[in-house]
Amino acid sequence: MIEYSYAFSNILGPLVVGLILWILGETSIRRKNRQDAIRDLMSYRNYDRSSTEFTKALNKISIIFHNDEEIRADIRRLYELINSPANTPGAEKRAIVGILYKLCQCYGFKGLSEYDIDQAIPDSTQAPPEG
Secondary structure (H helix, E strand, O other), rough: HHHHHHHHHHHHHHHHHHHHHHHHHHHHHHHHHHHHHHHHHHHHOOOOOOOHHHHHHHHHHHHOOOOOHHHHHHHHHHHHHHOOOOHHHHHHHHHHHHHHHHHHHHOOOOOOOOOHHHHHOOHHHOOOOOO
């Protein structure tokens, strides 16, 4: 009985440790992927829907956050706004800021307000005059 218990603990111990390390690694990778996707969208949020970088960043959000029903619905509404003939640029901007705010609040970027995100995006009227 003692030999069986000893052999069992010699096998079980490393397996449990290995499983815990694997779970921690997967969690870390998932967190990093989410943070990178949010950073990409924040970096390319120039609202130029024809921009390749912005499209890639938005697609990355769709893929990484496919399990988050609320984010998926927000992305769907944004695409509807982009493709709507009655589209107003302000509505698109508000939708993108809203998505970024939700992502920041849920996935590791605490302390940012919608105002911070909105002001970080230069509007064409905010650009300095050339000359």
